[in-house]
Amino acid sequence: MSDPLRPRASLRTAVVWEVLRDALDRRVKAAGRDALEVLDTGGGSGKFAVPLARLGHRVTVVDPSPNALFALERRAAEAGVADLVRGVQGDAHGLFDVVERDGYDLVLCHGVLEYVEDPAESVRNAVAALRPSGTLSLLAAGLGGAVLARALAGHFTEARQALADPAGQWGAGDPLTRRFTAEQLSGLVTDAGLAVTAVHGVRVFADLVPGVLVDAEPGAIDALLRLEAAAAEVPAFHSVATQLHVLAERG
Template identity: 85%
Template sequence: MSEPSAASGGETPFRPRASLRTAVVWEVLKDALDRRAKAADVPGGVLDVLDTGGGTGNFAVPVARLGHRVTVVDPSPNALFALERRAAEAGVADRVRGVQGDAHGLFDVVERAGYDVVLCHGVLEYVDDPAEGVRNAAAALRPAGTLSLLAAGLGGAVLARALAGHFTEARRALGDPAGRWGEGDPVPHRFTAEQLTGLVGDAGLRVGSVHGVRVFADLVPGVLVDTEPGAVDALLQLETAVAELPAFHSVASQLHVLAERD
């Protein structure tokens, strides 16, 4: 498992500990971009990528460093300002465009069927209608386009609350339609793998793969990772090994679905 790096055409936007949260998704996404670039009939294999809710560019900038054009849609002007600065520092300002908007009004700011790849990471948790969010992301794809969908997992939240001793909250999240553990829960929606793949299918896309993300990273005490030599690499390898195993999807903090338009 490797992070985006200058040698691979990407950026290294994450500290080693933070890479535990992002490395699985990045590797899956990078492979998907490579496949789509080879298959797409476009000059130089340069793709048009839409990153909905892309914020400050954690994924958009590394994707641009691979040579692709990226449009980031985000409701926060501060995030878009940080994105512009980050893209300039990375030398990809000409390939990254920030637009203020949200998933609900997506086609007020971008065109339908205009993108080879759409990233919808950390968006569905916060929209009023997750199904609409997925439909809009799907509608932004060109024929044979690819959707990368990342959302909070229900099982991971239940497990985390239980391990913290908050058993009532864990039980409440398990039975809540939105997967929330209480009024103080900062996440409006959580999902099971079946719910996410159902939303993707209903939007007319074919599910290619499902990955569990942060299966262990959020549960392992930081002192173990920070003080044990080689612990970060070993944990990354473990996360990679279990990411595609359905048995671990039910306890992942996040779920990643890769889907395609036929």
């Protein structure tokens, strides 16, 4: 079976998948078993959960949307992993109303902190769901990427507003409640008792390069993927990434 984490990974998620795959390999070796228990908070329709299940891991998805969970069930069935994916309705605030503490080898908290009222509480809950040797994967919107995108689109006032706003919002029409710097995300993780093992910038270039350039040049997508991977670990690019990914473990 082909690796579901590589060729079909989009430009928006390729870097995260590569990091997760390496983390999974390490965790499998450390745990001494092939199948891990994974919790995906805010996992929606299973963009990450289903490929993880295809690798043989058992995945619990917590999401507040019944529609998203219905789509998750359908996607898991179509992928032949319905027996490995469980969807439950809930949110990061009341996480332990629907799942157990200390029960997971890997917890994903992707695209959650941008919307919750208390990001620190959500991170603490994600950490509390981990087993003593567990790994946390945290993905959230980056402040610098939003400022750069608004400026390049000619919305200079909105770019300045995002830069000045404590939550990183660019205006009343902003769909996100907040954005983060790499330092802020790392601080949330360390305050919750984990040690940060890696920080990656995600979508450093992908959201800025016109699609016509990628489509017109043979091999451009692969070249852009390699560029994204190379820039992801360079701290200088974290400040302009659309998203930031933090990987952390217990110290």
